Amino acid sequence: MDNQAAIELLYKMADDDLIIGHRNSEWTGVGPILEEDISFSSMAQDKIGHSWGLYKILHQLGESEPDLVAFTRNAEQFHNCQMVEFPIGEYDFSLIRHFLFDYADYHRFEMLENSSLTGLAQLARKIKGEIKYHILHARTWMKNLGNSTDEAKERLQRSLDTLYPMALGIFEKSPYEDQLISDGVFGGEEALQTRWLDSIMEVLRLTDLNHTLDSAASPLIGGRMGKHTDHLQPLLDEMSEVVRTDPTAEW
DSSP states (O other): OOHHHHHHHHHHHHHHHHHHHHHHHTTTTTOSSHHHHHHHHHHHHHHHHHHHHHHHHHHHTTOOOHHHHHHSOOGGGOOOOGGGGSOOOSHHHHHHHHHHHHHHHHHHHHHHTTOSSHHHHHHHHHHHHHHHHHHHHHHHHHHHHTTSOHHHHHHHHHHHHHHHHHHHGGGOOOTTHHHHHHTTSOOOHHHHHHHHHHHHHHHHTTSSSOOOOOTTOOOOOOGGGTOOOTTHHHHHHHHTHHHHHOTTSOO
């Protein structure tokens, strides 16, 4: 097995979880209701924990220690999809992003339960159980708000229309795609996207939202190759502010 293929996969997964974890943590103290303040904070903590577990596997494959990888790289060195780096916006934006991302995340780890990379398979089984609660949360609020007031449905629909092309960027293919599949490390982005689309359509059909998604939408891609929006570097600067005060310290 070529480690480089697995390393590329692990980086994009870990970076996705780290960045959306920090974005979701921005709801702490400002959630629309106390329950959601706590929920987004808890899910954010989970996501950052998942990224740490993935960075640990990367370290075992020869990459730098997790803290160095997380807090000392610049934006062009990150492999997250662009969708996760956008500011949290209003609650409808964050809810739709959470809904679209977490269903993809759940199915990715579901597929990785049988990965030939043993450490990743073991971690996937643990993480999948935690993300199960994330998608339950997303599903519940999508159903509640997607069948409520005209204003709520209009806001959700607008965010869904905005975020769907961004979400397609989650499935930007790796240059090692064929190798990952043939080596049994991961079943591939195309298979993942199919599972994801089936799941989100199932939820959307339970709402009054328009579930005829734009089949001609152009995916927002480039993040996997280090091309990012202007939002990422300021977030990384904020994330690493404490570390940069003394990079040699043991925190």
